[in-house]
Amino acid sequence: MDDFYRDYILDHYRHPRNFGELANADVEAEDLNPLCGDQIRMQLKVDGGRVGEVRFSGKGCAISQAAASMLTERVKGMTLAEIAKLSKDAVLEDVGIGISPTRMKCAMLGLRVLKSAAIGELAGWPDEE
Amino acid sequence: MDDFYRDYILDHYRHPRNFGELANADVEAEDLNPLCGDQIRMQLKVDGGRVGEVRFSGKGCAISQAAASMLTERVKGMTLAEIAKLSKDAVLEDVGIGISPTRMKCAMLGLRVLKSAAIGELAGWPDEE
Amino acid sequence: MTVTAERRVERIAADFPILARPTSRGKRLVYLDSAATSQKPRAVIAALVDYYEQYNANIHRGVYEIAARATAEYEAARVKIARFIGADVSEVVWVRNTTEAINLVAYSWGNANLRAGDAILLTELEHHSDLVPWQLLAQRSGAELRFIPVDERGLYVLDDLDELLDGCKIVAAAHVSNTLGTILPLDTIVSRAHAAGAVVLVDGAQGAPHLPVDMKALDCDFYTFSGHKMLGPTGIGVLYGKRDLLEAMPPFFFGGDMIRKVEYAHSTFSDPPRKFEAGTSNIADAIAFGVAVDYLERVGMPWVREHERLLTAYALERLAPFERRGLEIYGARDPELISGVISFNLADVHAHDLASILDTEGVCVRAGHHCTMPLMDKMGWAATARASFYVYNTEADVDALCVGLEKAARVFGI
Amino acid sequence: MTVTAERRVERIAADFPILARPTSRGKRLVYLDSAATSQKPRAVIAALVDYYEQYNANIHRGVYEIAARATAEYEAARVKIARFIGADVSEVVWVRNTTEAINLVAYSWGNANLRAGDAILLTELEHHSDLVPWQLLAQRSGAELRFIPVDERGLYVLDDLDELLDGCKIVAAAHVSNTLGTILPLDTIVSRAHAAGAVVLVDGAQGAPHLPVDMKALDCDFYTFSGHKMLGPTGIGVLYGKRDLLEAMPPFFFGGDMIRKVEYAHSTFSDPPRKFEAGTSNIADAIAFGVAVDYLERVGMPWVREHERLLTAYALERLAPFERRGLEIYGARDPELISGVISFNLADVHAHDLASILDTEGVCVRAGHHCTMPLMDKMGWAATARASFYVYNTEADVDALCVGLEKAARVFGI
Ligand SMILES: Cc1ncc(COP(=O)(O)O)c(C=O)c1O
Numbered sequence A, B: 001m002d003d004f005y006r007d008y009i010l011d012h013y014r015h016p017r018n019f020g021e022l023a024n025a026d027v028e029a030e031d032l033n034p035l036c037g038d039q040i041r042m043q044l045k046v047d048g049g050r051v052g053e054v055r056f057s058g059k060g061c062a063i064s065q066a067a068a069s070m071l072t073e074r075v076k077g078m079t080l081a082e083i084a085k086l087s088k089d090a091v092l093e094d095v096g097i098g099i100s101p102t103r104m105k106c107a108m109l110g111l112r113v114l115k116s117a118a119i120g121e122l123a124g125w126p127d128e129e
Numbered sequence C, D: 001m002t003v004t005a006e007r008r009v010e011r012i013a014a015d016f017p018i019l020a021r022p023t024s025r026g027k028r029l030v031y032l033d034s035a036a037t038s039q040k041p042r043a044v045i046a047a048l049v050d051y052y053e054q055y056n057a058n059i060h061r062g063v064y065e066i067a068a069r070a071t072a073e074y075e076a077a078r079v080k081i082a083r084f085i086g087a088d089v090s091e092v093v094w095v096r097n098t099t100e101a102i103n104l105v106a107y108s109w110g111n112a113n114l115r116a117g118d119a120i121l122l123t124e125l126e127h128h129s130d131l132v133p134w135q136l137l138a139q140r141s142g143a144e145l146r147f148i149p150v151d152e153r154g155l156y157v158l159d160d161l162d163e164l165l166d167g168c169k170i171v172a173a174a175h176v177s178n179t180l181g182t183i184l185p186l187d188t189i190v191s192r193a194h195a196a197g198a199v200v201l202v203d204g205a206q207g208a209p210h211l212p213v214d215m216k217a218l219d220c221d222f223y224t225f226s227g228h229k230m231l232g233p234t235g236i237g238v239l240y241g242k243r244d245l246l247e248a249m250p251p252f253f254f255g256g257d258m259i260r261k262v263e264y265a266h267s268t269f270s271d272p273p274r275k276f277e278a279g280t281s282n283i284a285d286a287i288a289f290g291v292a293v294d295y296l297e298r299v300g301m302p303w304v305r306e307h308e309r310l311l312t313a314y315a316l317e318r319l320a321p322f323e324r325r326g327l328e329i330y331g332a333r334d335p336e337l338i339s340g341v342i343s344f345n346l347a348d349v350h351a352h353d354l355a356s357i358l359d360t361e362g363v364c365v366r367a368g369h370h371c372t373m374p375l376m377d378k379m380g381w382a383a384t385a386r387a388s389f390y391v392y393n394t395e396a397d398v399d400a401l402c403v404g405l406e407k408a409a410r411v412f413g414i
């Protein structure tokens, strides 16, 4: 945790990428971490089955905001099914090691919101198999 | 407690004095020890302000029954006001030493019932002072 | 008991510090009151000390190191309990004791589901804690209370079970009777109750400590038990509930740690099990209860049951000669049908006097109505003495009970 | 602090084993989260061990020696609590925690006394545990919820108190705010509430641990507190209620130990406090709570208050230089008006990040909404970091907090 707050984390915290609102998103979800009050909303535009644009908004700690910011960079061009399958490791890879167990929920909040957006949307589709 | 169960205790337990019911008692009360189920009812006939006849009935352990039995012997001729002032020591004097704290409630059940009968009755009297 | 089995029990008994302490009269402590509360092994006591000396902190919201550890150990204890009873971790709600668990169901599930004309089915063996909450629910809702009868040995009479179940919304019954040791025919009760559309709450206060239990196999809807009766500390117990039932139930206590979002005017709540756990939990005791369950798993619940079965058989055999001198033993005499509980009276010696005399020999038994007053009334017993066994009891303990009975007979001139 | 005072605190701190254990990073543990839960002195931990190793037994009904001792120590603990808060022993009801105590009153007293058209008066500072139970009571009864407002420093605005009290049946308010430390003007609230015919429940979760309290002097009707916040173990707390109120209230949990007589169809109940204590109590923790209160009495509650007042003043002084670098301190700055709680934020560093960095220095502070979400919303704070003090905290602890803040400022480039 000592060295968790590296420059690139603080940079994402203070200058989050893809931050803001999409006027007409195809897919979106929002959640909060009731224990600390961190809040994140994720919006996607889907073009030809793949994520075209992505925006997040919210407030919270450096960990939740930086992780969400980095996540938005990762998912561009992915299919919703790919997003639904994203693992925690993807986030940990982005943010680097050294997250303490108590802060894991913060780091994963963006991922949880994004996946629930994708899965919710997928569930709404007619079953393809 | 070892030597609590002396012969005279067992004698009072097995041959309780003044045991039974009074047809038309002037004063009576009844209570049970909810924790062990011991039950005692005390009845008094009051003649000229003093206890004439006394009867108790109930069921329970040797301690509660013997203590109640001995108590009935003690109170004959007493005024209700004297009964209301009877202390624990009177009972302990009768039953002898060596009652463990857990059994104190058993020993005092008869006294409690008797006093509540007397006090209840006294409370019913017009205030004399 | 074989020599190896006897050795094993002695090794277990050595884990319980209290059993090594003589009484004030210099007698060996012969603890035969585990149905009231069990003794605690060193590991459980040490878990409390470790918690308070090393990582005491409030849970779930703390960012710092000891708070993280406290949260992890507390939730790990829940996982242990879930595994021990074959449940999902989300189905394990921490409560103070069995009594709270049953009251919680009677209020939360009961108020939401019971209406005038419905019936609540209990048995005649229930502990006050599994009787009085339902009496009050019946009063509140207008539902009818019914009872599965027992015979003079305390065995269930199931002849009219289907009529009793007619219109019944919930059956609540003790897995094991604390007064007579009777084991509930759970398969029959659960399957027929479910067929009749009733849910089943099993009061496992004497079940979980003494019998192997598996929620998936038992298939009951609620199961309740207390840590203090199964080597754990006082102040912690568990309500197990099937997940869909817990989800549908309204929360019961409100406050910190069970909420999702609070505004001045209204609030939304967490998912089970947290939605039933308001305020600071009994963190230390939950963790220590987990350690108690570790201990029981290491010993093995099938072994616990077998040990108590053998000890009960031994006790019944050793007590038999006293019957000629007025000893009455209540309940079924068949160790297959009962758990390690024996209720008795000696001639005209009142149970309290008997217990007092046994105490002078270091022998701890309970005397009274065992919180089953209506059963006592029905049977016509003013009070009984009760010996109950657990993992640490030996044949020598039963022998000590017999020495105490001899003394009582002598004192009372029997 | 004078040298003697400093010595005294060091001697006290030496009674708390956890404070002698370094963190995994080898730092001294600087525990500044006592508002969440306090640490425990050796004597309290030893009381638990003594109970389990020497006289663990179920209480009230046991005839044998260890049961007698357990009963005596358990009831003696109640006497200690009663003396500590200036109450009669029959007015001290054991519960799990403050949250349970408030819920008990909201259900038992609330259901019996609240009707549509009545009002419940809270304050804007309440902890979720003293807010959500009343929200639900309001829903059940149709009563209206009202709030005594606070200003931007968290100080009560009492201008409209009489209007707010009009039609009000109960006022429930925290003796001390856990988020801002604000001390309730209890005299005013109680006397004007009583004049308006309302009863007063004081949430003493942060009161009893930090201020001298005397029920006769405060004259509130209910007072609730938790053992774990005042050197006692988790899992035990107290509901104080005036005797006539407790007597009039219907019992709440039903089961063993709170009954007078039980038949299959209905039951009668004990007198207070026992009528509210169903099932096996948290015996060990009640006894240990008694020992915690012994400890506090030995230290002296006036000293505790004075110590925290001085430490808060010292902390405010030491924190002041950080204000130039973006430190915001919330709440009243006057140590006379607050108990030992300081909420703050450092520039754009989120409270969770701040707490994480402080943790690397061994400094434990809480971060978040402190179970006062509506207050946070009103104030517009997403989260705050909170340092809270108790008997064992020293000026060196405040200095360590400042070292941690320096580090956070450095890491975040402030
Ligand atoms: C002011 C206040 N009220 C109520 C509570 C709830 O206490 P507990 O969690 O012990 O029930 C707390 C502590 O978290 C508190 O600070």
Ligand SMILES: Cc1ncc(COP(=O)(O)O)c(C=O)c1O
Pocket (backbone or CB within 6 Å): C035, C036, C097, C098, C099, C100, C127, C129, C130, C174, C176, C177, C178, C203, C205, C206, C226, C371, D256, D278, D279, D280, D281
């Ligand atoms: C069968 C049964 N049910 C319920 C209880 C109540 O348990 P507790 O007192 O731990 O709530 C007991 C124990 O006394 C019991 O034996």
